[in-house]
Amino acid sequence: MAKLSDLIEAFIKQMINDTDGTIEIQRNELANQFNCVPSQINYVIDTRFTTERGYYVESRRGGGGHIKIRRVSIEHKGKNFLMHIINSMGDNISQQSAYVFINNFVDYEVISEREGMMLKAATSDKVLMAAPVEVRGYIRASILKNMLVSLLV
Amino acid sequence: MAKLSDLIEAFIKQMINDTDGTIEIQRNELANQFNCVPSQINYVIDTRFTTERGYYVESRRGGGGHIKIRRVSIEHKGKNFLMHIINSMGDNISQQSAYVFINNFVDYEVISEREGMMLKAATSDKVLMAAPVEVRGYIRASILKNMLVSLLV
């Protein structure tokens, strides 16, 4: 018997294929269809629909809450390049290192200067000051990758 | 009934678009149309049509009372407007609140949709997961403001 998570993964991918690349699900409802606990949906999303694999995920809690999953397109050559770089990034990145990535993207015209500025603003040390020093690099990596993937949507 | 608030928000925005930017509603009447309690109208206004989000709200009680919602005028678009909003933002912002800001900027055409996506990507709960929950709102506010300021350059 195939693993439940694999089934859920396949199901979600099918849904995405059936649409134009974006779906919106309700965690509880989906968990119900698969007879599993709701948090298993999170597990599937966290392990299979990551930025590294080219997915952009948003969610909202409370009444009317939902999870939105978008598959980004990597058909264009610039996009493919970007995806490779995202995959090569670690999950703990310094400001300096982030800026090197960003400058390169601008140099290679993968992103615009304006976008580069926004990326730098979002990944600067200054902006993460309120975060404990041990986790800044992780947050920065997460922000950087998520923003880059959002550009591929 | 899921997403009632979103429906009401959309309805009000539509009304505003259909006019020259100012509408006058009666709380009870609107609540009636949506089959909800009157105070839900307040909830929608308080969370989506605040001054800092580009709307000006006035109201009057008693007989003939009403709520007037005005969208900040076209003349105030652009850098000054953005700067003004940035200054009025608190320093602790939830994802939901950030997204409302961002949606409004896109609506106002102060930023592009692509830039809106990047802002959302950078201010999502998901991306700040590694930060202690008590400081997330502060980091988010910092990211949001810094990114917006970077657009003013």
Added chain:
DNA sequence: ATTATTGAAGGTCAAAGATAGTCAAAGTGA
């Protein structure tokens, strides 16, 4: 003319309801 009363709005706030997220222990299988 002045004041008191009343009914018709809108405002507040906190509890209850509805979702989703987290984390770590327990289970599984190669």
Added chain:
DNA sequence: TCACTTTGACTATCTTTGACCTTCAATAAT
């Protein structure tokens, strides 16, 4: 054994509801 999966108790966030409060305009009472 070791990495991956499954579960569930606990947490965080957003929405809906309702009881109670405040304000205003019209008008009745003095």
